[in-house]
Amino acid sequence: MRSYSKIIVFFLSLWPIYLITYQIVFNQLGPEPVDRIINHFGEWTLIFILLTLSMTPLKKITKSIEWIKFRRMLGLFTFFYASVHMLSYVGLDYRFDFEPLINDVLKKKFIFIGFSAWLLLIPLAVTSSEKMVRLLKKNWKKIHRLIYIIGIFGVLHYIWLSKTIFFKPLIFLILLIILLLFRIKITKSVSKI
Numbered sequence: 001m002r003s004y005s006k007i008i009v010f011f012l013s014l015w016p017i018y019l020i021t022y023q024i025v026f027n028q029l030g031p032e033p034v035d036r037i038i039n040h041f042g043e044w045t046l047i048f049i050l051l052t053l054s055m056t057p058l059k060k061i062t063k064s065i066e067w068i069k070f071r072r073m074l075g076l077f078t079f080f081y082a083s084v085h086m087l088s089y090v091g092l093d094y095r096f097d098f099e100p101l102i103n104d105v106l107k108k109k110f111i112f113i114g115f116s117a118w119l120l121l122i123p124l125a126v127t128s129s130e131k132m133v134r135l136l137k138k139n140w141k142k143i144h145r146l147i148y149i150i151g152i153f154g155v156l157h158y159i160w161l162s163k164t165i166f167f168k169p170l171i172f173l174i175l176l177i178i179l180l181l182f183r184i185k186i187t188k189s190v191s192k193i
């Protein structure tokens with residue numbers, strides 16, 4: 001049962017890939033296919049950040065430790081989709097010409113903050129293994145708190161690029177605030193013990 005649920009979550013996490021493949025094969029990407037692909041992976045990156053952040057609150061609410069075993073996988077999928085999102089932007093928009101990309105990172109604040117979020121994901125992905133948890137001990141938790149900053153950067157990136165908070169960016173912002181409030185509550189209740 002244990003390993004089955006992980007396998008199921010793994011294949012469910014590939015949903016964004018199935019979806020975009022279907023849209024490519026059946027020509028459903030619309031008039032701006034490149035933007036469609038970039039946005040698709042950007043949105044799914046944000047969804048995976050929220051899913052990763054939901055595991056601890058779900059553990060508390062359902063009083064079941066089961067959720068925690070999906071957290072690492074969901075975190076790694078977040079990094080995977082963020083990387084595909086960035087690579088589709090660099091590859092499809094700029095054909096891997098890094099000069100305009102560097103200009104964009106420096107000049108457009110929404111790209112700068114998106115890129116910063118991606119950079120912050122790297123230490124989380126690198127230290128995600130059991131071995132690293134043991135090696136880094138208390139510091140591991142500290143490093144992995146970066147996910148909150150990454151979530152905030154991701155939502156800011158979305159609000160800035162949309163030039164409005166209505167409506168999808170607002171929904172993501174509200175969900176992120178709820179999850180951050182949960183975290184504050186959990187930390188407070190742990191420190192009381």
Ligand code: HEM
Binds near residue numbers: 042044086154
């Ligand atoms: C954790 C990292 C990131 C998250 C959560 C994220 C999230 C998003 C979201 C939600 C969108 C809009 C999707 C939509 O409109 O449906 C988006 C679009 C975009 N992102 Fe990101 N992103 C991240 C990193 C990056 C990076 C590293 C780059 C490039 C260096 C980047 C460049 C873009 C671009 C160019 C767009 C499309 C803007 C347009 O429509 O013109 N993002 N991203």
